[in-house]
Amino acid sequence: MTLTLTNTLSRAKESLPAPGERPIQLYTCGPTVYNHVHIGNWRAFVFYDVLRRSLEWLGYEVRHVMNLTDVDDKTIRGSREAGQSLREFTDRYTQFFLEDLDELRILHPHAMPRATDAIDSMVALVKRLEAKGLAYQSDDGSYYFKISGFENYGQLAHLDVDTLRAGAGGRVAADEYEKDDVTDFALWKAWSEEDGDVFWETELGKGRPGWHLECSALAMEHLSESIDIHAGGIDLVFPHHENEIAQAEAATGKVFSKFWVHNEHLMVGGKKMSKSLKNFFTFRELQEVAGATGREVRYALLTGHYSKKLNLQVTYEGEGEERRPVLFDSIEAARSAIHRLDEFRRGLTIRGGGPVGDGARALVEGYQAAIRAAIADDLNVPAALGKLFELVTDVNKLPDFDEEFGRFVVSVLDDVDQVLGVLKPEADAGLTPEDQALFTAWGAAREAKDWAGADTIRAQLKEHGIQVQARKGESTWSRI
RNA sequence: GGCGACAUGGCCAAGUGGUAAGGCAUCGGAUUGCAAAUCCGUCAUUCCCCGGUUCGAAUCCGGGUGUCGCCUCCA
Missing domain, CATH: 1.20.120 (Four Helix Bundle (Hemerythrin (Met), subunit A))
Structure with a gap:
């Protein structure tokens, strides 16, 4: 069956080619591995996963590539503060990310290249742009993309370059004087003191890649110069994706991606997540505070359409500094719904x-x-x-x-x-010998109509997190 | 200031011209030794407000109010 998607380029629903004609090349913007990604990020990663799974389910062959941003201001600063090499530092957070990916039942993309593994591709791309007169070097050795040389700039975000220029004029810091034009963006950043030992000696000089460059280069390296779908969070539309398009299309003369799809933001308690509002959560915090499982979080994130804001409802207690979340309504709702689905499945087998x-x-x-x-x-x-x-x-x-x-x-x-990806129950090792004995004793007590004894055992099991169900045939139990 | 998205019952959320899906919660019932769990049923004459178009609007148009976002590195 043919899939339709809301294409940000046209702001309208468009149909992909029918399945089978050729494999779909899908590129999605991955995490910056400098900390635990937050629950809003997870909305994006679950969205990518649903997109990829849907394509396959509908009969498409898919190749999914997602990058890991392991070199930028934040990773460099983080690694220096941690006293670790950039690679040690980013490997640690990459590992956390991969673990959480599995918890949230997200299929691993077919390739998850690191930005730092694509330095050669990125340098080659800048050289290509330079040859076309679309990249230039500033006095400090950095390379910038020359936006005035790319007439389609703004096509994705539907922004007008002159307006951008006017808007940027008053806000751009004085240290941006290196650029010919305030709207130009960095392709390659010349080494500076704060970068420490993070640099590459390349044809472009000693430095490191600009953020936008990695996605264009990786998509072209691992997929092709003209891919089918590029996905990301709505906040990446501008400037990140706009710049990706500029770099790629200016270099190749081809359409970089036919489809651009963006997921809207996750709101928490009706507000944008922020530390000051105390509504900023990582998955691991939700596990601790709300006892949430990856399956529950995944379900909660699936309850809204990707193109609309989704509200993770939270009930708070207290005011100001004392304010803290006491109930994650959306997680509770997900838990109840999942439980019902599990019971339904069990009923089908018995x-x-x-x-x-x-x-x-x-x-x-x-x-x-x-x-x-x-x-x-x-x-x-x-x-x-x-x-x-x-x-x-x-x-x-x-x-x-x-x-x-x-x-x-x-x-x-x-x-x-x-x-x-939420209907399969968690694998359960079964009852411990102790609980199994209690469960059997509960059945025996009921058999003997020893109601008081049965109720005592039932309460004990409940304390162990086990809920029993008296049934006509064989009684059952489930985790609370 | 410029550009844009959204506003549906207590909460979450589908539906974009033909008379309000679904989930959670609530309430009633079945079941049960009592529970729990489960199952069935109940739960918006109405879709932020005002006006307009239409035989007909939550859905289209105009105005208002509110929320959220983008305007150079936040999914």
């Missing part, structure tokens, strides 16, 4: 009855098709989730069904989960 008619099967297939249509229509995950819950309610209403039908519905859930 309910064995008579055969169901063809109508029931057609009903489920109808929902499966509706979910596919919702995903194909600009990745409408919230609408797809709506259909999924309608499926749940309708199947629950069936008076009876056999094992084969149960297996069929499970297969549909697994199919849909190729995109959602």
